[in-house]
Amino acid sequence: MTFEETIKEELKDHFTKREISYYIKVLIEDMPLLKDGGKSEWVSICKRLIDQEPIQYITGVAPFYGYFFQVDNNVLIPRPETEELVYLINEHIKKGNKGTTRILEIGSGSGCIPITINLLNPDTDVLSVDVSAGALEVARANNSKLESNVIFRSCDILDEDKWTGFSGKFDIIVSNPPYIPNKEKSLMSANVLDNEPHLALFVEDADPLIFYDKIMKFAGEYLKENGTVFLECNEYNAKDVKAIYDEEYSAEIIKDMQGKERMIIARK
Ligand SMILES: C[S@@+](CC[C@H](N)C(=O)[O-])C[C@H]1O[C@@H](n2cnc3c(N)ncnc32)[C@H](O)[C@@H]1O
Structure with a gap:
């Protein structure tokens, strides 16, 4: 045969x-x-x-924005809705002032967000952090294979003592953080649950917005005046995330191509 x-x-x-x-x-x-x-x-x-193993982990590659990223079970498989987040950021950079745009991404995974932004906008200075050593290894491999110039660094963004390691302020802070409450595990398909890293997916039921709160606090110190925060979120909590940022920013919910409330843009 x-x-x-x-x-x-x-x-x-x-x-x-x-x-x-x-x-x-x-x-x-x-x-x-x-x-x-x-x-x-x-x-x-x-x-x-x-x-139920995802085909991307079997082949070891996943397409994202026309590039092929190396993936393994240390990293989330890049999702199409995250391509939409990158599209928004690209449009924002193109419309902005000339000069180098300084960007921080929180939660590197495969590196798909920062690497794509850097490849499409060479005049960007991009730093990306993740708490997972395995994810950082994959992201750095993609950075070298795709010949981008992103700096990847280990950092637990929830630990405020680690923030002193950042110097200067950013024009853009972007994150697709873990956002699925543990209680929703039972609703998820086996191919995600049994294969993708839980560190990338889940948050405690008692504090499902923890990353959005921390990033808001972090941005208070490390986002430039007129800077912008771009966030991916759970379709069920977009309004709650917007409310967090509305306190100090002008925040807007953006729907993805499936009509789900998926992204937040918050302008300082
Ligand atoms: C939803 S995944 C996003 C990965 C990639 N940016 C993407 O969009 O495909 C979230 C990432 O955040 C990382 N992460 C989880 N907790 C973190 C923490 N406390 N500090 C920094 N990164 C964290 C995970 O390891 C994971 O790579």
């Missing part, structure tokens, strides 16, 4: 024809040598798919 025939046969009782065609296309594109392998290798990949 050929590669395609084997994959179709192995997956036919588990996925729709459309899903199987998509998997075949992605495997051929992202793992070009796979077709030269043998049946046992193809079957073992099918087993991983049947076990």
